[in-house]
Amino acid sequence: MCTQHPLYFVVAKQQIKERCTFMIIMVFVFKTLEEYRILGKDYEVLRPSTCPDPACGRCDCFWKQTAYSRDVLDNDEVVSLRIQRFKCRYCDLVVSCLFSFLVPYRRYSAEVVAATAETYVTAPVGVPLKSYRNIAENTTS
Numbered sequence: 299m300c301t302q303h304p305l306y307f308v309v310a311k312q313q314i315k316e317r318c319t320f321m322i323i324m325v326f327v328f329k330t331l332e333e334y335r336i337l338g339k340d341y342e343v344l345r346p347s348t349c350p351d352p353a354c355g356r357c358d359c360f361w362k363q364t365a366y367s368r369d370v371l372d373n374d375e376v377v378s379l380r381i382q383r384f385k386c387r388y389c390d391l392v393v394s395c396l397f398s399f400l401v402p403y404r405r406y407s408a409e410v411v412a413a414t415a416e417t418y419v420t421a422p423v424g425v426p427l428k429s430y431r432n433i434a435e436n437t438t439s
């Protein structure tokens with residue numbers, strides 16, 4: 299019996315090939331991009347203890363796979379992050395471990411996305427809204 303890793307949860311699952319499935323799991327280690335920049339430069343993401351695919355669910359099954367670089371936009375600067383991937387040796391599931399201050403498939407940090415959504419929702423009636431990108435670029439943290 300293996301224990302669940304409390305720092306992860308699955309946010310997306312995609313079938314890429316017939317036998318290869320891809321998942322994104324969130325890593326709750328740093329609350330903000332700023333915290334990551336201060337403390338997380340050399341942080342090694344822990345290997346998930348259990349395969350999150352319900353059809354597999356094996357323990358101690360992940361091998362480290364090639365990490366990739368991802369740029370995140372945080373107001374006026376671009377920060378490059380290293381995203382670690384692991385592959386299940388039994389079911390070939392590949393998981394990407396995204397930090398919780400990122401939003402899957404979005405270039406802006408979660409903080410900027412939230413501030414932009416608030417600006418959009420609280421805009422006075424009758425004021426023409428700019429594009430999401432324009433609002434995000436003018437949003438300060």
Ligand SMILES: [Zn+2]
Pocket residue numbers: 349350351354355356359386387388389390391
């Ligand atoms: Zn598996």
